Structures are given as structure tokens and as C-alpha cells.
Amino acid sequence: MTAAIAVEGLNKSFGGRRVVRDFSIEVGEGRITGFLGPNGSGKTTTLRMLCGLLTPDSGHGTALGYDILTESDEIKRRTGYMTQRFSLYEDLTVEENLQFAARIHELDRRAERVEAALEQLGLAERRRQLAGTLSGGWKQRLALAVATLHEPSLLLLDEPTAGVDPQARRDFWDEIHALAAKGLTVLVSTHYMDEAERCHDIAYIAYGKLLARGTAEEVIGAARLSTWRGEGPGIDRLSHDLLKDPAVEMAAPFGLALHVSGSDAAALDRALAPYRRPPFRWTPTEPTLEDVFIHLMSGVEDNFR
Template sequence: MSEPAIEVNNLTKTFGDFTAVDQLNFTVNRGEIMGYLGPNGSGKTTTIRMLLGLLRPSGGQGKVLGLDIDTEAEAIRPRVGYMSQKFALYDDLTVRENLAFYAGVYGLRRPNERLDEVLSLIGLADIQQERVKGLSTGWRQRLALGAALTHQPTLIFLDEPTSGVDPKARRTFWDLIYDLAAQGTTIFVTTHYMDEAEYCHRLGIMYRGELLALGTPDALKAETVQGNLWDITVAPLMPALSALDDLAGVTRVNLAGDHLRVETAAGQLTAVQIQSHLLQKGFGVETAVAPTDPTLEDVFITLAGHDRR
């Protein structure tokens, strides 16, 4: 059982002359929460569909739970759970009936005990007799997760499981993911939320079909962003952005809500130097320059920027 949950070598998928997934190499260990972060169209779902044996690779190899994704796909599916990005629930059935349906699909013989377990795990036991029609998106997502768990898979794939719900519902969902991981389930989860990506043990960053980096969130921040970062409070923002672009040593300026986020070449500029540059350009004395640590957003911007060059 010590072999990895997932292992891929140069895994590639092309559609005509378009490369959707380009030579992926990674391993996911048993019990790990592996995050897969990337913008729309970066190849996240295509990767999952190949790992599930739903889509044949155009090149490379992959193993899931020790089984070859190309030649042993039929054996993979009953062993893993999959919550797809467009999961299907039956609106006219109750919460419990939906789970019972999926238990049937997976061929569970006497599912009642397992259904009770899953309902309590996903926190929907109290509303198990309600029709799905009226449920909030957050509850529907928990139910869809439950459906992917009825057959007790040791590995589950969650494709943007929390998209479109509020931060509180996302937090609840992530508590569930941690519970599952604590029980030894391996989790492969895609997201495009940076805050959520922080919760993963390790994180792969996808961009235009390529895995640009892979590591713990802390390691990615420490290793990717080489320069110094600053949060700059200044008004008006857009003219300040251009003024900073002109300052030698500044490598990047972004709008970040009500302030600017600036990266400077390592050790090149101090807060005082940046501030006096802005004062000289006529910005007010209320201008504030604060050093700050890299976030995953900085990691992503840095990596995607390198890719373009």
C-alpha cells in the first residue's frame, strides 16, 4: 500500500492541434490533499478525466491506485470517488434517496448503514427527507460530495467543488475535506480560489495546460517570489501605478482592491525610497508603504509572467 495514490509521467492530452494538458509529471501520496490551482481552461478537468479513465491520454502514462489509466480504467472507477464540476442531483428525490441512487450505481448491497454514516459525515442527516429541489448551493455541494463517497473510495477527485458558494459554506466544505483526509482518504481537488489553495497539503499550479510548479503552499511562496513585496496605500491609484512603473527596481505593480501591490528586485529599494519617489511625484503625505509577505496570488502571477516571456 506504500505506492502512490496517483503517479503520472509526461501525461498529455491534445484535441486536434491544441494541447490541453502538456507533459504532466507528478505524484500524489496516500492520505494527501493535493490541490490543483489554475484559471479557466488551464486543463484541470481534462487531467481528472484522464486519471479516471474517461478520456484517453494522447501521450505519457498514469497510474491511479496502482492501476494503469489507459489499460485498467474499468478497474479504477469503482475504487475512486468523483464529484464532477457539473454534478447531477435529482431535484425531485430527497437527500437520502439521492445517496441511495448513487449507492445503487456503485452496487452497494445493503446501503442503509453506509447512508447513515455518509449523511452524518456531510452534516445533512437532519434534512435527509427533504427534496433536493429547495436546497441551497452549499448543501447541494455537500450532498454531491456524499454521493461520491457512498462506496467508501480511498481516493476522491473533487472538481471545483465549492465554486459559486459563499466563504462560510466553503469553509464548512473544507472542514469535511479535512475530516476525510484524517480518515486516510486521498483527495485531489481543483480550485481557482487562492484562499482555498492554502488549505492543501501540496499544490500544483496549472497554466495553459502546463504544471508550472508543485509544492507546499509555503514552499511555493518561499521559492517562487524572489523579490520584495509591498502594499502601498496611495491616492489616486492609477497615476500612482504609472509613477511606480517608472521607478528603477520595481518589477511589478498591480491593483489590489483599494491599494497597490508592488514587487521590487530583491534588496533594491527600501520603504522610504519608494515613499519619497511617490512624494516627489506629487502624491500626498498620507501615502504609506508597508513590506508584506508573498501570497499564492503573487506566486501565480510570478509563474504565469515567466511563462509569457
């Protein structure tokens, strides 16, 4: 597998606070890699260092074969970047935003490229609509069209589906997988566990540190969590009492059921022993990504403290 990104030991501080700590990662060409982690964990800063928008305080590496320290301009020319907030011109139409982007990138065949982008993202019928009047899902499509108009080799998506309805999110991810199938490398930060599972692999960052790396299945397996599902009348109300026991790292209601996890299987079994009686029923189950991330969070300290 050819590496589209290969960096080692990246560090970045702001105002004396270290936001990214000794970050290293390798991402293969045509892969969709999800960046997960709590707010303030350094995901956006890391993405910006990888595409040349920020210079690391230390560390080295390449993106698309170019040095991230000395050839950042070349990386930026070949990268599409979709920010957290809609950052296009709201007083321009959909088509005018695309035309403007085509001129900024000094593209050839501008009219042809704009028309192709309108068709591919289903925007053709809205070409004359002001961008500011679009719903969240349509703004997302327009932002993706602009980010990929110059046919980049690397696409960075910073929480691209926040506030978007489930159908629009699914349509968006279908487009991302179609682009990756053509060889585009995608890095996407997200808080949605179902989106993380749609990535080819994931990287979990907490307060500047890389804590887990691999496919969703590999990350879940490496955590070695013991997980139980409890059912029965009123069992969802037990979470508060269970969390008093240090063996219980997570106790979360799922509808009328209760999902309980811990890293020490024997200690967790002892914690559940008082509740193994009618009308409650307990069955072992597979941990989820959410279980793993809560487990990982328990072992790190917020770097704001």
C-alpha cells in the same frame, strides 16, 4: 510516503490544440493536493486522465496502484468524482439520490450506508427535501455524500465550492480534512487562494504546463518575489501608473493599501522611488500566493492563441 498517484509525460489534445503538455506529478496517500490555474489551463482534463475518464494521447503512470492506460476501470471503481456543476437528480429527494448511488455502485448494507452518509454530512433533517430545492451549500454536501458513499480511496473535486457562501466553504473543507485524516487522497481544483492554502500541497497549471509544485510556502519561496505594501491617502489609485513600469508585475489595492510585487528587487525599488514620499509609506512584506500566480502567468502564453 506511498504514492497514490504517479504519472509521467501525460499529453492530451482536442481538435489539434494541446490542452495538457508533458504533465508529471506524484501525490502521496492521504494528501490533499490543490490544482490551481486560470480557466482553460487543463485542470479538469488532467483530473479526468488521472481517474481513468480520459485516456492520454501519450504518457504513462499509475493511480491507486493501477495502470491509468490499461486498468482505468479499476481506478474508476475506487474513485469519487465531484463535478463543477451539480449533476444529481433534482427531482429526487436527498435520500433517494443516495439510495440510487448505492444501487449503482452495487453496495452492500445500502440502508446503513445511506443513513451514515446523511448523519455525517448533516443531511438527515433534509432527507425528504427535493435535491433541486437545496441551496448551493446543501447541494455541495449532498454531492460530497454521493461521491464518498462507496468509500473511495481517491476523491477528485472539480471547483467544488464555486458560488458557495464562506461558512459552507469552511464546513466543506473541514469534512475534506476529516476524510483525508482517514487515508483518503484528495485532488481539488480551485480558484480560491485561501482554499489552496488549506491543501497539504499545490500544483499550479497554466495552459497545459505544470509551473509550480510543493506546499504553499515552498511555492512562494521558490518564486523569489520582492513585495511592498504601500499606505497613505489615495495610494490605492497609483496602481495604474505603477503597472506601466515593466518591473512592477502586480499592483493591487487591498482596502486602502496597495500591494506591489516584482521579481527584480532592484528594478522594483527604482520603480517605487518616485512614490517614496509623504503621505505615502512603504514597508516590505511577504508575497502571497496571488502574487506568485500573477508572476507565473506573466511567463506563459495562452494556448488558444
